[in-house]
Amino acid sequence: MSERSCANCHTPLINKRSHAKYCSDRCRVKQWRAYREDSVHVSFRLPVAHHIDLFLAAYSVKQTVDTYLNKLVSNHLDKKHLACNQ
Numbered sequence: 001m002s003e004r005s006c007a008n009c010h011t012p013l014i015n016k017r018s019h020a021k022y023c024s025d026r027c028r029v030k031q032w033r034a035y036r037e038d039s040v041h042v043s044f045r046l047p048v049a050h051h052i053d054l055f056l057a058a059y060s061v062k063q064t065v066d067t068y069l070n071k072l073v074s075n076h077l078d079k080k081h082l083a084c085n086q
């Protein structure tokens with residue numbers, strides 16, 4: 001058995017669909033609001049070829065471009081931050 005739990009309240013996800021991340025709509029909305037309040041919307045230009053590569057890379061791991069780019073940039077900045085502190 002996997003030990004998945006709600007991303008908001010950490011209640012074990014029993015009898016939930018395999019890709020469910022939250023125990024309830026209440027928790028899903030709560031987490032989404034927290035994310036919205038703690039983030040900013042960014043818009044920038046990208047060469048078309050890079051946009052296609054980005055879209056395909058995200059698609060290949062079944063993520064939205066938004067989620068994929070978020071993880072990519074966050075990982076990059078986390079590494080940079082770690083390097084600065086050494």
Ligand SMILES: [Zn+2]
Nearest residue numbers: 006009023027
């Ligand atoms: Zn929950």
